[in-house]
Amino acid sequence: xxxxxxxxxxxxxxxxxxxxxxxxxxxxxxxxxxxxxxxxxxxxxxxxxxxxxxxxxxxxxxxxxxxxxxxxxxxxxxxxxxxxxxxxxxxxxxxxxxxxxxxxxxxxxxxxxxxxxxxxxxxxxxxxxxxxxxxxxxxxxxxxxxxxxxxxxxxxxxxxxxxxxxxxxxxxxxxxxxxxxxxxxxxxxxxxxxxxxxxxxxxxxxxxxxxxxxxxxxxxxxxxxxxxxxxxxxxxxxxxxxxxxxxxxxxxxxxxxxxxxxxxxxxxxxxxxxxxxxxxxxxxxxxxxxxxxxxxxxxxxxxxxxxxxxxxxxxxxxxxxxxxxxxxxxxxxxxxxxxxxxxxxxxxxxxxxxxxxxxxxxxxxxxxxxxxxxxxxxxxxxxxxxxxxxxxxxxxxxxxxxx
Numbered sequence: 001x002x003x004x005x006x007x008x009x010x011x012x013x014x015x016x017x018x019x020x021x022x023x024x025x026x027x028x029x030x031x032x033x034x035x036x037x038x039x040x041x042x043x044x045x046x047x048x049x050x051x052x053x054x055x056x057x058x059x060x061x062x063x064x065x066x067x068x069x070x071x072x073x074x075x076x077x078x079x080x081x082x083x084x085x086x087x088x089x090x091x092x093x094x095x096x097x098x099x100x101x102x103x104x105x106x107x108x109x110x111x112x113x114x115x116x117x118x119x120x121x122x123x124x125x126x127x128x129x130x131x132x133x134x135x136x137x138x139x140x141x142x143x144x145x146x147x148x149x150x151x152x153x154x155x156x157x158x159x160x161x162x163x164x165x166x167x168x169x170x171x172x173x174x175x176x177x178x179x180x181x182x183x184x185x186x187x188x189x190x191x192x193x194x195x196x197x198x199x200x201x202x203x204x205x206x207x208x209x210x211x212x213x214x215x216x217x218x219x220x221x222x223x224x225x226x227x228x229x230x231x232x233x234x235x236x237x238x239x240x241x242x243x244x245x246x247x248x249x250x251x252x253x254x255x256x257x258x259x260x261x262x263x264x265x266x267x268x269x270x271x272x273x274x275x276x277x278x279x280x281x282x283x284x285x286x287x288x289x290x291x292x293x294x295x296x297x298x299x300x301x302x303x304x305x306x307x308x309x310x311x312x313x314x315x316x317x318x319x320x321x322x323x324x325x326x327x328x329x330x331x332x333x334x335x336x337x338x339x340x341x342x343x344x345x346x347x348x349x350x351x352x353x354x355x356x357x358x359x360x361x362x363x364x365x366x367x368x369x370x371x372x373x374x375x376x377x378x379x380x381x382x383x384x385x386x387x388x389x390x391x392x393x394x395x396x397x398x399x400x401x402x403x
Contacts (some may be wrong), residue, residue, distance in 0.1 A: 020047075023083055026216045033079050034076055034358025035068060045070045088146070088174045089119035092181060099134075099156040099185030101223045103276060108156040111136065113168065113181055115152060117144040117243045125150070131166035133157050134183050158187025161222075190276035193219035199270070199284035208290075208382055210258040212239075217272055218251035226275040227252070233268040235260045236283065260287030291325050291376060292317045292384040301337075301360035301390035312340055312357040313397060317374070319348040327354070328377035334370030336362050337388045343374065 037043035047069040068077045093114050102108045117123040128140040138153040158164060168181040195216045204210045215238070219225035225246045230238045240254035256270070266285040271278055295316045304310045319325050324347040330339055343356040362368065368391065374384040 004385045012303060021066050023085055033068075035077070037072075039072065039401075043070055043072055054201045077207050084120075086120035088117055088121050088123035088144075090123055090170070090172050090173070090174045090179055091116040092170065092179045094181060096182045096184070097154065099183070099248055101186050101188045102156050102158050103223060104158050104161055104187045104189050106157065108185070111154050111156075113152040113154065115144060115170065115179075116149040117146050118183040119174060120146055122146070125170060126173070127171040128168070129153055130168045130183070133159055133164060134168070134185070136168070154183070155184040156183075158185060158252045161187050161189045186222070188246050189221050190223060190225045190274065192225065192272065192274060192276070192279040193218040193220050194272060194281050196281070198282040198284065201266075201283075203286045203288050204260055205290050205381055205383060206260050206263055206287055208259070208385075212255040212257045214253050215256050215270065216251050216253045217246065217279075219246040219248055221276070221353075222248055224248065227272065228275065229273045230254060231271045231273065232256070233266065233283065235266070235285075235287070236270070237269070258285050258287075260285070263287045263289045289320065290383060291319065291321045292327075292374060293320055294318075294384055297386055299358055299386060299388045301358065301388060303391045303393050303397050304360050304362050305393045306362050306365060308361070309338070310360040310390060312359050314355050314357045316353050316355050317343065317348075317384065318327070318353045319350055322350050324349050326377040327374055327383075328379065329375045330356065331373050331375075332370055332388075333373075334368060336360060336364075336368050336392070337370045337372070337389070339372070344370075345377075358364060358386075358388055360388070362389035362390065365394040367391045 010160060033098065035043075035045065046069060047067075056192075070076070073192050093116065097111050097113070099108050099111065101131070115125065119314070123144040123146075125142050125144065128136050128138075130136050133156060135155050135157065137155055138151060142150055144150050152168070152170070154168065163184065163186050166183045168183055169182075170179040172179065195218070199213050199215065201210045201213070202240060217227060225248075226243060227246060228243045230240075230242065232238055235258055237257050237259065238254050239257075240252065244252055258266075260266075266283060266286050266287065268283045270281040272281065295318075296313075299313050299315070301310045301313060317327075326345060326347050327343045328345075330343050332339065338359045338361055340357055340359045344354050348354045358372065369387070371388045372386040372388060373382045374386075375381070376383050
């Protein structure tokens with residue numbers, strides 16, 4: 001009697017890829033399955049397969065089974081396989097950046113591009129590059145974890161007037177090609193036009209003010225022009241709003257007057273200081289010593305009843321020049337102050353004097369102040385000013401009812 005050989009029996013360990021294990025898409029991960037022959041004869045494995053390759057390209061969790069075929073009595077053995085394919089993904093957030101108008105030679109404010117990793121594994125940014133005159137001011141290589149973000153900072157420093165285009169290139173290990181952001185900006189030059197280019201004040205008497213002259217500053221550039229200050233030599237006064245921003249093709253006007261305190265020839269410059277640079281306007285003037293001086297430049301004529309006249313106060317004027325001069329006019333700013341007598345219209349020889357007198361004839365009660373302006377013959381500028389004051393008194397008796 002022949003005994004049939006004992007058939008091998010086989011089993012396998014319960015082996016799986018660890019639940020939740022993540023493997024980068026496109027990268028192979030290897031795990032071993034151990035098969036143990038628990039029978040009494042040799043075990044022949046004839047095939048081991050899955051229904052689909054586990055080296056898939058999906059980023060979603062997958063499941064499969066390893067079928068191990070052999071000549072064992074218990075037949076094919078199945079081992080469950082699980083795993084998750086992961087990969088990074090990049091979101092740049094914007095496709096273009098426009099820096100707008102920027103002054104040539106000056107650096108713009110920082111603009112920021114936010115890079116976000118919307119994938120399931122770490123995103124490596126190996127390089128961030130940009131074409132000049134745009135500059136990356138932040139780090140250019142870094143790693144972004146899933147669901148996190150990192151900034152890329154840019155500035156723009158134009159070197160010439162006009163539109164500039166460029167691109168920001170981000171090299172990364174996510175799927176697809178490098179990410180690109182288009183960049184534009186416009187370099188501008190603030191062109192300053194000052195008109196007139198020269199202010200000529202001619203001869204101005206010391207301690208008198210010239211008529212004002214306009215100075216117009218126009219912005220011929222493409223960007224707003226910030227005027228921060230106008231500086232002038234001693235004796236010149238500039239009126240107008242400062243600082244001020246002048247829009248393209250717009251203008252602002254200032255008024256300039258000259259009030260010298262000492263005699264001499266002036267040849268100097270007004271400096272127009274702007275954010276884009278400094279422009280200049282030429283100044284010329286001659287400050288001449290006063291031809292007339294007075295022994296009194298202020299007169300207090302006291303308290304005077306309305307309708308009456310104060311006592312006359314005499315003012316002595318002296319010709320300080322080397323030639324004869326004549327007083328062309330003498331005017332009062334308040335008719336309550338009366339010239340009595342007025343200055344003579346005859347010539348005053350060099351070094352000689354002339355006199356005139358003032359009276360106060362009030363017409364209303366209260367304090368009054370005025371001035372007497374003397375102008376030389378054939379001239380228009382005030383040569384000498386005398387300040388006068390007084391107070392009108394109302395002494396009219398008041399009436400009241402009596403019983």
